[in-house]
Amino acid sequence: MSGGWAGSTRRAELPPDWYTRIRPFVLTRDQYxxxxxxxxxxxxxxxxxxxxxxxxxxHRPENLQALCEDCHARKSSRQGNEARWAVRMTRPPERHPGLL
Known part of the structure; x- marks a missing residue:
């Protein structure tokens, strides 16, 4: 594996017909x-x-869209940053007053 797939388990999470049926269908539907x-x-x-x-x-077609490599990278980067900020912004649980 290279590029964005390096160290990822995402490929194993895709359905078996992702490359033979689903992906080609979406690219064709969206006219590449x-x-x-x-x-x-x-x-x-x-x-x-x-x-x-x-x-x-x-993985239904209505939840899928064709993207160019640049737009897909930007979207994925934004989603990753949003997820990291959501974790950072999570407030730690307050300690019980009797344990202070």
């Missing part, structure tokens, strides 16, 4: 064009990635 929409503009560059719009375990 990036579907990323930001600031009122669609990217529309050539797409070679299939991304989960919402739940990463929902």
């Amino acid at each position: 064009r990036c579907q990323w929409f930001e600031n009122g503009t669609r990217c529309a560059r050539p797409a070679n990635q299939v991304d989960h719009i919402g739940d990463r375990d929902d």
Whole structure:
């Protein structure tokens, strides 16, 4: 494994027909064009990635979109940063007053 898959278990979590049926279907449906929409503009560059719009375990076509490599990397980076900040911003539990 190389690149973004290095050290990841995500590939093993995908359904067995991801590469033979699901991924090709989404890329064809979206005409191999990036579907990323930001600031009122669609990217529309050539797409070679299939991304989960919402739940990463929902592999239905309506939860999947074709993205170009750059937009997919930006989206994944944002999601990772949001997850890290959510953990940092979690307040530690208050100690019981009798234990202070």
